Amino acid sequence: MKRFENKVALVTGGSRGIGAAITKRLAVEGASVVLTYSKSREKGEAIAAEINASGGRALAIEADSADPHAVGHAVHKVVAEFGRIDILVNNAGLFMVKAFEEHTLEDYDQMMGINVKAVYAASLAAANHFSEGGRVITIGSNMADHAAGSDTTLYTMSKSALAGFTRGLARDLGKKGVTVNLVQPGPINTDMNPSDSDVADFLRSRMALSEYGTVEDIAGLVTFLASEEGKFITGTAITIDGGFNA
Numbered sequence: 001m002k003r004f005e006n007k008v009a010l011v012t013g014g015s016r017g018i019g020a021a022i023t024k025r026l027a028v029e030g031a032s033v034v035l036t037y038s039k040s041r042e043k044g045e046a047i048a049a050e051i052n053a054s055g056g057r058a059l060a061i062e063a064d065s066a067d068p069h070a071v072g073h074a075v076h077k078v079v080a081e082f083g084r085i086d087i088l089v090n091n092a093g094l095f096m097v098k099a100f101e102e103h104t105l106e107d108y109d110q111m112m113g114i115n116v117k118a119v120y121a122a123s124l125a126a127a128n129h130f131s132e133g134g135r136v137i138t139i140g141s142n143m144a145d146h147a148a149g150s151d152t153t154l155y156t157m158s159k160s161a162l163a164g165f166t167r168g169l170a171r172d173l174g175k176k177g178v179t180v181n182l183v184q185p186g187p188i189n190t191d192m193n194p195s196d197s198d199v200a201d202f203l204r205s206r207m208a209l210s211e212y213g214t215v216e217d218i219a220g221l222v223t224f225l226a227s228e229e230g231k232f233i234t235g236t237a238i239t240i241d242g243g244f245n246a
Helices: 017-028 041-053 068-082 105-127 153-174 200-205 215-226
Strands: 008-011 032-037 058-062 087-090 135-139 179-185 236-240
Touching (some): 008 017, 008 068, 017 041, 017 087, 032 041, 032 068, 058 068, 068 105, 087 215, 105 153, 135 215, 153 179, 153 236, 179 215
Parallel strands (some): 008 087, 032 058, 087 135, 135 179, 179 236
8 A cells, every 4th residue: 555545645836846856756656636826727638648558546726825825726726625634835936036125126026026925824724624644844945044145035934934833833733633844955957947057056065965955855855854754853944955954
């Protein structure tokens, strides 16, 4: 029996990069998976079709994480379609590099809306539907603990907020047997941060392992935390960055 047999997972921003890898890995392990997308409809539907064609069960739905109501609706749609939700992966996020003096209040609203408010909204919507063994796993960033350079103040702040949210929610949901954890990736080879970019060599020079991670590395850690083996881990942030923050 696969370890997520009869489990239902929602992965926000699951149509590309880390989110797509998590979606596929959970499906391989037996979970029915719903992934959200905002602009990448073709990619999202292609991933769902691939999973369904291989004997799994997947659904891609549009839900822009900039709209907290859309994120909450996505959770309710999962419950309506599958009758339950067991695993919530808050993956969707926004990255911005911009001089602080050039920031606007609109930048703040956008960054905090996607990186923090959407996580809050999805978790709030799912909280009453979890049963014992439920999981909330949020994808943050190693930059929450180490501002790697200038022009990332707003991003760093948004990711730091997730640590406090994770600790508090772990207390609130622990009485229901639900775990809540934060995964903080460092340099991962994706289309948003490719290993052959102009800054890639600099990033590698700061890492203990001197090499980018893969989306499968992150998916593997998320899968572990979602599994029975991860049942005693909660309220914590796990950094997976090749030693960037060491």
